[in-house]
Amino acid sequence: MIRRLAALVLCLALTGCATHVQPPLVPPPGFAGPHIEPAAFVVQDGARLPYLRWAPADGEPWAVIVALHGMNDSRASFRFAGPWWAEQGIETWAYDQRGFGEAPGRGVWAGQATMNADLRTVVALVRARHPRALIAVVGESMGGSAAVAAFASDQPPQADRLILLAPGVWGWSSQGLLNSTTLWLAARALGDLAVEPPDWAVHDIRASDNTLELIRNGRDPNSILATRFDTLSGLVDLMETASRHLGDTRVPTLLFYGAHDQIVEPGPMRRALVRAAGSPTLRTAWYPDGWHLLDRDLGAVGVYADVVAALRDPAGPLPSGATPVLPHLQPPAAGH
Numbered sequence: 001m002i003r004r005l006a007a008l009v010l011c012l013a014l015t016g017c018a019t020h021v022q023p024p025l026v027p028p029p030g031f032a033g034p035h036i037e038p039a040a041f042v043v044q045d046g047a048r049l050p051y052l053r054w055a056p057a058d059g060e061p062w063a064v065i066v067a068l069h070g071m072n073d074s075r076a077s078f079r080f081a082g083p084w085w086a087e088q089g090i091e092t093w094a095y096d097q098r099g100f101g102e103a104p105g106r107g108v109w110a111g112q113a114t115m116n117a118d119l120r121t122v123v124a125l126v127r128a129r130h131p132r133a134l135i136a137v138v139g140e141s142m143g144g145s146a147a148v149a150a151f152a153s154d155q156p157p158q159a160d161r162l163i164l165l166a167p168g169v170w171g172w173s174s175q176g177l178l179n180s181t182t183l184w185l186a187a188r189a190l191g192d193l194a195v196e197p198p199d200w201a202v203h204d205i206r207a208s209d210n211t212l213e214l215i216r217n218g219r220d221p222n223s224i225l226a227t228r229f230d231t232l233s234g235l236v237d238l239m240e241t242a243s244r245h246l247g248d249t250r251v252p253t254l255l256f257y258g259a260h261d262q263i264v265e266p267g268p269m270r271r272a273l274v275r276a277a278g279s280p281t282l283r284t285a286w287y288p289d290g291w292h293l294l295d296r297d298l299g300a301v302g303v304y305a306d307v308v309a310a311l312r313d314p315a316g317p318l319p320s321g322a323t324p325v326l327p328h329l330q331p332p333a334a335g336h
Contacts, residue, residue: 020192020230021111022099034121036129041095043121050102051075051095054082059089063134063311064126066159067094068119068143070293071168071235074101074222077140080213081295084304090311091133093126097146099231101222107194109234112241116150123157136161136311140295141263142168142235144255145242151253152245161314162253163307165294166264169272171240183236186229194226205262208293210300243268247276252314254283256303257325258290270329277326283314285322 027046034041040048052075055061065085069077075094082092096103098110098118110118119137127135137159139147144167151162172180186193208214217223246255257269276282285306287294294303306318 020109021234022105022108022114024114025104034125036125041093041122041125043118047098047104047118049095049098049118049122051093052079052082053091053093054078054086055091056086056089061089061091061130061133063090063136064130065090065092065163065307066119066123066126066135066137066157067092068097068137068139068146069094069100070141070143072100072224072227073140073142073217074220076101076217076220076222077143077293078138078295080300081138081304081307084301085308088308090308091130092138093122095122096222097143100224107224107226107228107231109228109231111234112146112149112238115146115238116153116155119146119150120155120157123159127158134161134311135159136163138163138165138307139167140165141292142238144168145235145238148242148246148249149238151251152241152248156250160251161311162249162251163310164253164255165303166257166261166290166292167242167246167255168235168239168264169243169246170236170264170268171238171243172236173240173243174268174271175236183229183233186233188230192228192230194228196226206260206291207263208291208297209260209289210293210296210298213293213296239268243272244275246272247279247282249279249281251281252283252310253279253281254285254306254310254314255325256285256287256290256294256306256322258287258292258294258297259328260289260291263292266329270326270331273326273329283310284325285318285320286325286328287320287322 025045040050067078075096078094099105144164302320
């Protein structure tokens with residue numbers, strides 16, 4: 001009987017993870033549809049998503065990047081990459097995803113359907129602004145997860161390239177029984193309770209070798225330090241989608257991953273890449289000195305240059321000489 005109950009709980013944790021999400025907004029009276037304001041994208045339901053924009057000093061950009069930040073982060077994530085890409089003739093628009101930064105519903109999970117719709121709308125607005133430019137989406141961590149979910153959906157964004165910087169793929173199938181069950185129960189019993197990471201995680205897990213940037217990020221008022229349990233559950237839902245559909249993005253996709261990544265660990269990444277094996281669109285790049293925040297590491301310029309090369313020619317050589325990721329990730333030992 002106990003085994004049956006445990007199996008039932010596990011089944012619910014893996015397949016029945018409905019979480020509280022932000023309700024849809026009601027567009028204001030006279031809403032004329034999505035448009036770009038001087039400091040925000042106004043998307044399909046009237047929500048305002050603040051952005052930062054970096055543009056070439058002269059002339060039209062040959063490529064435009066729509067940049068998606070990671071979990072509990074904001075549009076400032078790309079404050080180093082954006083100016084560098086602008087010098088290469090690339091325009092970057094980094095926006096606060098709903099629930100983060102200064103976007104609506106701070107701290108409350110928006111849900112995959114809304115996140116997909118927001119990205120699809122932003123890409124359409126940017127393409128209308130620059131109809132002759134190559135349009136790419138660059139997603140960091142959770143932003144990479146959100147991008148995979150959107151591009152693998154029935155209504156993908158109309159972009160030409162997808163770049164994934166250490167995308168979150170630590171979904172339910174990689175969590176293990178204890179983590180899955182605990183989070184599933186906490187999301188339902190204590191869903192709106194926000195908790196900060198435990199001390200051991202703060203001190204022992206590093207997202208980058210750029211210590212000054214980690215300090216700045218932690219002090220940024222747009223960063224979120226305490227996360228709701230139901231938002232964590234929604235994030236794991238999203239990462240499961242990304243893990244299972246990494247090979248279904250349908251546009252040239254390049255995934256970057258660093259050897260020192262302590263956030264998205266090698267096991268879940270290997271699982272996602274094995275699932276995506278044989279994808280005609282996916283290519284990967286391994287950075288021996290890279291951490292999780294590849295665009296903010298001390299060696300980030302090499303990543304920036306590889307992004308530019310991948311935009312110009314998805315199948316061409318990368319300036320860094322980065323090799324495919326999967327051969328560097330060891331399969332689990334027998335019995336694990």
